[in-house]
Amino acid sequence: MSAFEKHRHVIDFTLSSLLRRKGKNFSLLAVYTFVIFLVASVMFLTHSIKEDAYMVLTDAPEITVQKLMAGRHDLIPLSYMEPIREIRGVQSVEPRLWGYYFDGTNKANYTLVVKKEMNNTPGAISVGNGVARNLLVKENGIIPFKAYDGSYLFLKIKDVFSSESELVSSDLILISEQDFRKIFAFPPDVATDLVLRVRNPRELTTIATKINQMFPDTRPILREEILRTYEAVFDWRGGLVIIILWGAALAFVILAWDRATGLSAEEKREIGILKAIGWETSDVLLMKFWEGAVISFSAFSFGLLLAYAHVYFASFILFESTIKGWSIIYPQFRLTPFVSIYQIATLFFLTVVPYTVTTIAPSWRAATIDPDMVMRA
Numbered sequence: 001m002s003a004f005e006k007h008r009h010v011i012d013f014t015l016s017s018l019l020r021r022k023g024k025n026f027s028l029l030a031v032y033t034f035v036i037f038l039v040a041s042v043m044f045l046t047h048s049i050k051e052d053a054y055m056v057l058t059d060a061p062e063i064t065v066q067k068l069m070a071g072r073h074d075l076i077p078l079s080y081m082e083p084i085r086e087i088r089g090v091q092s093v094e095p096r097l098w099g100y101y102f103d104g105t106n107k108a109n110y111t112l113v114v115k116k117e118m119n120n121t122p123g124a125i126s127v128g129n130g131v132a133r134n135l136l137v138k139e140n141g142i143i144p145f146k147a148y149d150g151s152y153l154f155l156k157i158k159d160v161f162s163s164e165s166e167l168v169s170s171d172l173i174l175i176s177e178q179d180f181r182k183i184f185a186f187p188p189d190v191a192t193d194l195v196l197r198v199r200n201p202r203e204l205t206t207i208a209t210k211i212n213q214m215f216p217d218t219r220p221i222l223r224e225e226i227l228r229t230y231e232a233v234f235d236w237r238g239g240l241v242i243i244i245l246w247g248a249a250l251a252f253v254i255l256a257w258d259r260a261t262g263l264s265a266e267e268k269r270e271i272g273i274l275k276a277i278g279w280e281t282s283d284v285l286l287m288k289f290w291e292g293a294v295i296s297f298s299a300f301s302f303g304l305l306l307a308y309a310h311v312y313f314a315s316f317i318l319f320e321s322t323i324k325g326w327s328i329i330y331p332q333f334r335l336t337p338f339v340s341i342y343q344i345a346t347l348f349f350l351t352v353v354p355y356t357v358t359t360i361a362p363s364w365r366a367a368t369i370d371p372d373m374v375m376r377a
Helices: 004-018 024-058 078-085 116-120 131-133 163-169 177-184 200-216 221-245 246-261 265-277 279-313 322-325 343-359 360-367 372-376
Strands: 064-070 070-072 090-096 098-103 109-113 124-127 141-147 152-160 172-175 191-199 218-222
Touching: 004 024, 004 279, 024 221, 024 279, 024 343, 064 200, 078 090, 078 191, 078 200, 098 177, 098 221, 109 177, 116 124, 116 177, 131 152, 141 218, 152 177, 163 191, 172 177, 191 200, 200 218, 218 221, 279 343
Parallel strands: 109 172, 124 152
Antiparallel strands: 064 070, 064 191, 064 218, 090 191, 098 109, 124 172, 141 152
């Protein structure tokens, strides 16, 4: 008999053996699949959000300059622009006006950002889908804003952003500079921060150092630092979800430990019969290897498929609030699928390989005992 034929017959017998104990094996498969589904969902989710954030931030300014007061973000004088512009390597310096507006009626925060194109149409705004949903307004609707001096400003919705951009525009309101300064009582000679474009990316750190030396009360923030912060935040939240799910992982460990510490009387009797009819120890170990491999590979495949569907088709409904964070205005969006081969390989070696190996050790102990003793036990 060829090696291929031998493996085929062993696999056939393994499958029939698994079906004879279908209750125990299906319960193990279900728990195994559920654990892999949870861990894979977190891995897919955090990786895809980080990749989407990276794509969004690739067009962000290379350097953002903020003014600090007592360690907090303060408004920066426009007089800082010209000295910074004269630093060698700086291509452009632009003031940026933005802020957070709290809607006390709906208990929501909106991000107001000034866009130059809106200056031609004061009194008009562009809003994100989350804002429109929260306020139950549509295009050409009116939104009242309470200014810092107590007066009210009524702005008309010019348009609503498309759903494709909701990841970054859900709570966004684009507004003219005139209306922005009136709402927040902004002095005319200050901005929220300054954004810089640099000719040579290798000079970013040098330019940031010069700015800090020139204006010690400022904090230059590099785009790479923002990317690292986003990555750290989502890694932390992904780890938090896994810690919360430790109960399911513990249940799987208990089941795997039960498999590793010994065989049931029925399984020992089956091995004794196989030894009595001529099976060798290597054949028994081969059968148990395929038994563990079938269960672990099946659980791994089902878990990955369910995790993929959960994250990319069901909008990761189980972990939505934990990963996105707390907010009244949640963005509704579909993630771009990003599957890392490294993550899949890591998950495979941490789940499939250990379980498959643990099924062999107790089988080897039973296979080396005299068949007559095993069947009489």
